[in-house]
Amino acid sequence: GDMQQVKRLIENGVDPNLGDYDFRTALHAASTSGHDKVVEYLLSQKANPNPADRWKGTPLQDALLNGNALVAALLK
DSSP states (O other), X not given: OOXXXXXXXXXXXXXXTOXXXXXXXXXXXXXXXXXXXXXXXXXXXXXXXXXXXXXXXXXXHHHHHTTOHHHHHXXX
């Protein structure tokens, strides 16, 4: 949810599609937590809207499972 840090990382060359050891991306994390502004920014920076994590979960599924309707709408 730290938009300044997300912007700083991307401005310094971090790939917005980079995943952790479970293949979860920043978009997964922002979608799970309902950080719609971060999701919107990541998508504007060419983040893949449909990356699958280790369990085949997507950011859209994370948003829906956590009741984040606005984020889900952004991802559709």
